[in-house]
Every structure is written in structure tokens, then in C-alpha cells.
Amino acid sequence: MIKRLADGRWLADVEPVKGSRYRKRFTTKADAVLFEAQKRAEHSDGNKRPKQDKRSLSQLADRWYQLHGHTLTDGQRRREIVKLHAQELGDPVASQLTAKAYLLTRGQLLSDGTAGKTLNNRLGYLKAVFNSLIAFDDIAMKNPLSNVKPLRLQESPVTFLTSDQIGALLTAVTATRSPDDLACVVRVCLSTGARWSEALSLTKDRVKGGAVEFVNTKSKRVRVVPVSPDLEKRLRLHLDNHGYFSNCIRGFHQALNAAEIDLPKGQATHVLRHTFAAHFVMNGGNILVLQKILGHSTINMTMRYAHLAPDHLREAVTFNPLRQLFDTTNKNSP
Template identity: 55%
Template sequence: MIKPLPDGRWHVDIEPVKGQRHRKTLATKAEAKRFESLMRVKYLKNPEWNQSAKDKRHLEDLINRWFLLHGQTLSDGLRRKQSMLGVCSRLGNPVAARLSGQVYTEFRSNALSAGSAGKTLNNQLGYLRAMYNELARLGEITYPNPLSSVRMLKLQERELSYLTTEQIPQLFKSIRNTCELPHAELVAIICLSTGCRWGEARSLTPDRVKSGQVTFVNTKSKRARSVPISKELSARIHRHFNAYGLFTRCEPAFDKALKRSGIKLPRGQSTHVLRHTFASHFMMNGGNILTLQKILGHATVTMTMRYAHLAPDHLREAIGLGPLTGNVLADIFSTD
């Protein structure tokens, strides 16, 4: 830290490494800055104090350490670990402290050329950066995050698909004709009724369906949330549990029924289209964006805003508040 003194001089107080503090008062600010830079360079060049030079652990070691200290507490921690280990292997498992932004961007460029999806590469970069940051927070590493300067790829936002009012009965007809087990149909109904994720619906138990609402736990955000449902749906869920027991893994049955229905969806969307369908129809029917955020369980409204353009008021404003309104538009048309 550099700060001015009442007598016009400048005081430097820096701690390049923990436990090594230096203070000095100099005549000018420029001299103070030079002293600060000199001391930082001195420690960077000295292997006794340069922690990145001393830390010889490879990236795989850090990934495993991160998972032990933090990753296993995350709902998707194991998936993140496997994703990072895949990147680690393709990078040749370098010394973690020596990984640089240049090395990583070259790897990413080659991965893009080989056909890797941009979103996948952004996810991997996010996981690795978060890993370094978390280990630094825990005091496990003392050097700067080597990937902090690497920017995410700018991707074209993917259009959210949803089922129309004509496609919904088409899908359920296919489910009834395709699925041998009864679970897929009711899980799909719960998703369409509450906007929940498929896994959240499938993990429901009888004690979480009561008082006119369902309560989802073990969610992606780690926060339990409750969503109201109709009496008819509540009764049907309990009848189902009494007759067939808890839901079992039925995603493959849904995927098969979706394929047979003839409904075409963008790549990577299957059960998640039910959540998009709830959110899209909620907004098209005049729902409030903040209410939708709570129903979906989004930590911030940013993610929920993807559905805002479907609101009727939003569409009306596009027509009524744009520059081509009233007499202006009439004048333009009159010149045809």
C-alpha cells in the first residue's frame, strides 16, 4: 500500500509474501512505486519466497485435493472433477503452478477445431478457475490463479425450446403408448406443473407432498423450495406411491417416448424441455418474472430473464413503444 503523508512524502507498506513486511518513506510517489515494484520483483526471483516455484504439484494432484477439501460438498462436484481430469489429461497433466493462460488458450483452440462445443469448453474453464480460487481461499496454494486472465468464449445464445399446447398432449399420448413402467408419465406431469427439474421430481417422497404443495430438496442451488400443486395432482401422486412405490429411474423411457412422438427438439434438450415449457407458458400467460424466479429456484433473476421476452406486455411494448408508431408509421406506409 502506498499513501501520502502530511509533510508531502509518501509511505510504502507492503507484504510481498506472508510474514515479510517492508515499510519505507520516500520523497515522491514515483520513488514509492519503484520501491514497491523492486521489492515484489525481488521476492518473485527468489525461489525461497516464490511459492509458485516451490509448489511442484501437478494439476491432477490439485484437482484431487480440491475434491477432497471442497468438491465433494457440491451437488455436481464429482461431475466437475471428472470434467477437469479430462482437461488435465489432454493438457499432459502439467505442474499446476506453471499452467499459463497462453497454454490453456492454445489447448482450447485445438479443442474447438476438433469439434468440442463452446459451452463445454466454457464450463471447463469455469471449473478450473473456481478450483484455483477455492484452493487459494483455503490457503492450499499461494500463487495467483493462472487462468484468471483467460476470457470465456462468446457464444450465440441458444434459443430455448418449449412444447406448444398442441405438442403437450401429443407427448403424453406417446408416453402412454411407449412406456411399460408408469413412473415417466407422472414425473413428466410434475415437471410441467411445477417447473422443477426431472431429478427433483423423481426424488420426491410421500412426506414432501402435503398441504397442497411439493417440496424439493437436494436441488442444484442446495436450497429447498416448495411449489403449490392442485389437489387432484397431490391425490394422484399419493395414489401412485401407494400402488407402485417411489419413482425409479425413468429418463430412458421418457427419451424413447419423446423420440416416438415426432417432436423435434434442439440437441441436448430432452427432459429439460418440460421445465422450459412451464416457464415459457407461465410468462406467456402473464406471470411475474420474480415469482417465476422463486418457483424455478434460480439464485439470481439473470437466468430467469431468458423467459422475459415471452411476456405479453413485453411484446406489446415492442409494438407500442418503438420509433415507428402512430403518425410516423402511417406516413411511411402512405409513401408506398
């Protein structure tokens, strides 16, 4: 509707679709008519304004899994973590989430005892959900967490078993309820640096030619790692008789307790992978070769073991000022 006002100006009062009303005053009638036409054109078929996205964070997690998450080895796990984090945040409408609201909740979770590494993982997964759905043109919003940085954490030392602890663990393994399965899996992890799940998934056709072949790995790449003739024979004998390895995780925990091996929270089976890598480097193994054996996509992950090399930063001992002073004093002594 276009009408003239008492002050001589023209009012454009337009409601092209129910619920969307526009009112504006103009000096001339022509401008008011043009404004009305523009607003009606914006709401004509094919040019409808998009409705506001009312989906919650947990719904975006499900959508992400439908479009992309199902292609990842750990996609299901990631979806559940994002949905858990969404509940911690109050599962808000995704388009209404702000960085400030996220940071306030993260601070509270940290105060309540949630580990910083856990929070960083959840932030990374949630960011990835937004980034993926934006890239797929499934959501029309900016990533509200794009400027939120991970927490800076104190680096923790690598935990690995000593030679004595390895011997005690292997002895304790024989006393468990499933000694044959457990002994094979533990030896595979200690001999190849395999993850527990990778060792469990070995089948007869993947143990051959003096090596074991790991598939369905975290990096999606096949890894082939040589093993000793004795271990190959033991693995083939077990797989010939049983066809697979049972999930003997309970027996492993029992063996750790029997061997009186106390590990940091969350380590458990992963200590076997750390133990292989640590002893590989301490015995003079090449860090680049270790990267390939472990299947790390970048050298950064492997470098955490570099300090264990026999000659790592040995110059710190040779060239430090106290050493130089000590040598000079000895030379000047009668």
C-alpha cells in the same frame, strides 16, 4: 566459505543445504560474511524454503474435492470434468501452467468441434479449483487463468413444447414400458418447472397440503410448489404403492420419438422445465414469482423467458418509425 580473490574482492561461496548453493562477490569481507550468515539463516529449521509444488492439474482436482468439492451437490461431477479437462491440457504440473498454453489448447479444442459452452464450463470449474486452493492456503501460486475470459457465445433461443406437442407427448407416454412412473414424473416437471432429478427424488412425505417439496436441489434450498388436487392424488397413490419413482429416462426418449418431437442436442428432459417457464410467462405469470418457483439464485437466469410475456417490448410495435409513418399517411388520406 569466504575467500579473497586476486582482484582484492571477497567471494562468499555458501551451500547451507545440499542442492542450494549461493556465490557472490563483495568489496569487503564484512559484507561477504553477512551474506553467508543470511543464507544459512534462511535455510535453518523453521525457515526452510518451500519446495516447488509438483502436483499436476488432476491432482489439484482431487485435492479440491477433499477440501471443498465434497460439500457441493455436483462436486463429484465437477471433479471429473476438471480431470477430463486436465487430460486435454496434457495434465501439466499446475505451477507450470500458463494462460498462453491454456488459450492455445482451448483454440484447438474449439477447432476440433468442442462446444463453446462446454469449454466455458470447464474453464469456470478449473478457475474455481485454483481459487479455492489459494484461499485455503493449500497452494502457493497465483491463479494462472485469472485473466482468461470465457468465450463469447451466440445466445440460443429457449426451446419449449407447444400445447399440441404437450398433448402428443402425454399420449405417447402411455405406450411406454413404465407409463405410470413416467406419466407422474413428466406431469410434475410440466406442472412445477422441476428438474428431472428433483421430480424423481420425490417421496410420499414430500407430497402434502396441495404442494410438492423439493430437497437436495442444485441451489441447496428447499422449494415448495403448489400442485393441482388431481396431480397430488395421483402422486400419492403411486408413492403409496411403489414408494419411489423409477429412473424412466429411456421411456421418456421413446415417448419423444413416438410424438415426433425433435429437440436440440442436450435438451431432452430439460425441455419440460423450459416448457413450464415459457407457458407460465406467456399466460401472464410474474417473472419474480417464476424465479422463486424455479429456484434461480439470481433473476438473470429467469429473464431468458421475459420476452415471452404478452406485453414484452410492445412499444417496439407502437413507436417504431414505420408504424408512425403509416398512421400519419392514413390520417392524411381523404
